[in-house]
Amino acid sequence: MISLQLSGRTVVVTGAGQGQGAAEARLLAEAGARVIATDLASEIPEQLAAISSPSVGELVYRQLDVSDADGWQRLADWIRSRGWQVDGLVNNAGITQRSRLLDASVTDLQRVYEVNVAGVLLGIQALSPLMGNGSAIVNVGSVAGLTAHYPVAYTASKWALRGLSQVAAMELGPRGIRVNTVHPGFIETPMTASARPEFRQATLAETPLGRTGTVDEVAGVVLFLLSTLSSFVTGAEIPVDGGQSGHGGAKSVSDAMR
Numbered sequence: 001m002i003s004l005q006l007s008g009r010t011v012v013v014t015g016a017g018q019g020q021g022a023a024e025a026r027l028l029a030e031a032g033a034r035v036i037a038t039d040l041a042s043e044i045p046e047q048l049a050a051i052s053s054p055s056v057g058e059l060v061y062r063q064l065d066v067s068d069a070d071g072w073q074r075l076a077d078w079i080r081s082r083g084w085q086v087d088g089l090v091n092n093a094g095i096t097q098r099s100r101l102l103d104a105s106v107t108d109l110q111r112v113y114e115v116n117v118a119g120v121l122l123g124i125q126a127l128s129p130l131m132g133n134g135s136a137i138v139n140v141g142s143v144a145g146l147t148a149h150y151p152v153a154y155t156a157s158k159w160a161l162r163g164l165s166q167v168a169a170m171e172l173g174p175r176g177i178r179v180n181t182v183h184p185g186f187i188e189t190p191m192t193a194s195a196r197p198e199f200r201q202a203t204l205a206e207t208p209l210g211r212t213g214t215v216d217e218v219a220g221v222v223l224f225l226l227s228t229l230s231s232f233v234t235g236a237e238i239p240v241d242g243g244q245s246g247h248g249g250a251k252s253v254s255d256a257m258r
């Protein structure tokens with residue numbers, strides 16, 4: 001049956017301790033899923049503790065550093081030991097790094113790649129063996145991966161993630177596992193709270209909807225991509241960015257010509 005409901009389905013969300021990941025964990029549980037919410041902290045983060053007994057679905061917390069292959073294996077073993085399979089994986093964990101082209105070091109690149117690219121590869125390698133026909137993976141990219149966003153290491157990592165996602169969609173498709181990517185624009189989270197005011201203003205000027213997005217607006221698209229409503233959608237990339245990436249830089253010209 002085609003539905004937004006995730007009852008009876010188990011979904012792993014990475015970086016679920018705050019921001020978009022926490023909102024995704026909450027919405028997926030509300031849709032009836034058993035959510036395995038993971039993050040770096042050993043104890044359940046405050047934001048998740050507040051939603052750890054959803055009225056429908058279920059939420060359990062596990063510590064996971066997505067760049068740690070052994071950690072992924074331990075998570076897979078734990079899920080297997082419970083007799084569960086994995087129906088959804090949301091590779092949400094990500095870090096930013098704001099150095100500019102001529103200042104970025106190889107270490108900067110490696111640090112972001114370790115989480116934003118290798119973390120996703122490791123997750124797919126560890127959990128796809130537990131996934132069957134009808135399951136789905138959602139990778140969280142960024143408008144940075146669609147544009148020449150200035151923080152070069154972060155931007156390069158999100159472009160790389162697009163390639164990884166497309167290979168995964170191709171390779172896992174025959175097993176009935178869908179792989180899609182969402183590309184958030186400026187979303188209000190702890191990550192963007194540390195951005196300079198100039199960044200906020202310049203981004204708003206390039207965003208046709210004229211506002212920043214909320215974590216719930218990203219979570220809704222993630223739920224759609226995990227649900228059977230999107231059962232023939234794979235290898236797709238959906239910007240959730242208020243139109244920021246769609247105009248190809250023409251907005252400032254259009255605004256200037258009014």
Ligand SMILES: NC(=O)c1ccc[n+]([C@@H]2O[C@H](COP(=O)([O-])OP(=O)(O)OC[C@H]3O[C@@H](n4cnc5c(N)ncnc54)[C@H](O)[C@@H]3O)[C@@H](O)[C@H]2O)c1
Pocket residue numbers: 014015016017018019020021038039040064065066067092093094095096115119140141142143144183184185186187188189190191192
């Ligand atoms: N907020 C935005 O405007 C925006 C825009 C585009 C893309 N994104 C992407 O969305 C995702 C979520 O971003 P957010 O704004 O909610 O960020 P956030 O910094 O508020 O939250 C990220 C979470 O990931 C966790 N995390 C970091 N490194 C980890 C690791 N190695 N292993 C496991 N967990 C780790 C953090 O502990 C944190 O809980 C990221 O992939 C980010 O790149 C965010």
